[in-house]
Amino acid sequence: MxxxxxxxxxxxxxxxxxxxxxxxxxxxxxxxxxxxxxxxxxxxxxxxxxxxxxxxxxxxxxxxxxxxxxxxxxxxxxxxxxxxxxxxxxxxxxxxxxxxxxxxxxxxxxxxxxxxxxxxxAPDTVLGTAIQTARHAIDDGLIGRPISATATMVTPGHERWHPNPDFYYVPGGGPLLDMGPYYVTALVTLLGPVTSVIGAASHTREQRTIGGGPRAGQTVPVTIDTHVTGVLVHESGALSTLVMSFDAVQTRSSNIEIHGERASMTVPDPNYFDGEVSVCALENRGNDREIGWEVLPASAGYIGAGRGYGLADMALTPPGEQHRANGELAYHVLDVMESLLQSAADGIAVRVRSTVERPREVPLTSLSDLASATSR
Structure with missing residues (x-):
């Protein structure tokens, strides 16, 4: 360290x-x-x-x-x-x-x-203030016992901007393996490991046309499903509904929503490190009247973080302790996604073989705090 x-x-x-x-x-x-x-x-x-x-x-x-x-x-x-x-x-x-x-x-x-x-x-986006503030609020009991979550990512496809998008449309690519890690890692960080999944998948186009760069106008064959949806059963009992698509256009809903017994929460796009976390709670006066949405102040996470903070966190973690963006977490996330694709192919629920401990919460930490820790 x-x-x-x-x-x-x-x-x-x-x-x-x-x-x-x-x-x-x-x-x-x-x-x-x-x-x-x-x-x-x-x-x-x-x-x-x-x-x-x-x-x-x-x-x-x-x-x-x-x-x-x-x-x-x-x-x-x-x-x-x-x-x-x-x-x-x-x-x-x-x-x-x-x-x-x-x-x-x-x-x-x-x-x-x-x-x-x-x-x-990666992703180390879950170490930023958005996911960490949401996690802090959940762990503090602000929404009560978590019941469910939804996580949605839809886009018409990366060929619109990527000059060489071929690898997105072959085995190992697709919306789930490409963008799913952000969402599944966030869901595991917020709600804990996943024990089983059930999924379905489809695709709408046999080829994609590159939109820009030196290969603009060339077509790329599609050999995988490009729309994947499913339900993740967390060890805690919470159920997460996941939608990952390279076929749809856009969504106006929150990228992630968490619903608990006492409140609902919106969580920003986990492809980014920061953003507003909002909570809509019930009044605790016996009539369960909603009191409206409230933005939570940042309470945890690396402030102003960017890609590479997972590396910094690894450097600052003492020997014998597990850094946060660690390989076991990434393995469990990959296992969840692979199990979801297997479920979609077989048409049955699939148990996730691995499990993982949620990484430690990141205290509200600035870059200057990181620099100070490095110099000690």
Whole structure:
């Protein structure tokens, strides 16, 4: 604890820009090098960051000055790159999902345990003030016993903006595995682990047309379901209804709603770190009259957080303690999503094999607090 992580990034695609906005401000993370199968992309990132070198993947993994790999490759490569980094004795923090499937993900965790290194995984958006404030309110009993939740993400498809959207429409992609980690991780953070699921899925188009970039007008075949819905049964007894779609247009409802015996709560889009949490409670006067919606002040979470705070949290977690955006949580989330797809395919309820402890709540913490913790 207190020792900054010396980080090398593997994968310099579209998502790297979001990390580069945050990493330079995190005293617990030192970005040392970047690598990509396209050397030009790695060099462009290195040129934009003072003191950062562009290396090949092999050079980065062999560098003894790098102790942690930030794995920003495509989902199909997550497990392979993570395994190579672990074999090189390095911690791994990856983009979601942890791997393309639970078999690969469990192997990554087993390798890390044997090597004595840490595994972290996005999304770390749940560490921001939005989800953490909602969690704090639920744990304080503000809404009473949680009964149910809804989580909705609909979009016409990422091909409208992504220059190379092919991987979204093959096994390992789709709305659930792409966007589901944000929502399922939020639901597990708020309501606890999931014990069983029942799902259904469909798709409306056999191909997608790329909307911009050098491949604009090209078509991409669709080989997976692009609309997935289901019910998650939490260990606590709460029921969450999930809708993830690349087929619909938009939703006007709250991205996540939580309903309890005494109040209902709206929670912001878990793709972001902050936003307003609102509660509509019943008056406790025997007549159960609603008293209207009230915005809760931020009470927990990293203030003004961005992508990479999960890395900072990993750096600040003492040895022997589990950091919050950890591999076991990511594994359980992947297990829930894989079980939901299996349920949709088989038409039956499926038990989720894994479980996980909810990570510790994040106290209301500013960047200066993080910097102070790093210097201790």
């Amino acid at each position: 207190g020792e900054p992580l010396n980080v090398g990034i593997i994968g310099c695609g579209a998502i790297v820009a979001q990390y580069l906005k945050t990493l330079p401000s995190l005293g617990s993370v030192n970005l040392k090098a970047v690598a990509d199968l396209d050397p030009g992309r790695a060099q462009a990132v290195a040129d934009s960051q003072e003191g950062v070198r562009a290396l090949t993947v092999d050079e980065l993994l062999a560098d003894p000055g790098i102790d942690t790999v930030l794995n920003l490759t495509i989902p199909a490569a997550h497990a392979e790159v993570a395994a190579r980094a672990i074999a090189a004795g390095k911690n791994v923090y990856g983009e979601k999902p942890l791997a393309a499937n639970t078999t690969e993900a469990r192997e990554v965790l087993a390798l890390a345990e044997a090597a004595g290194v840490r595994v972290g995984c």
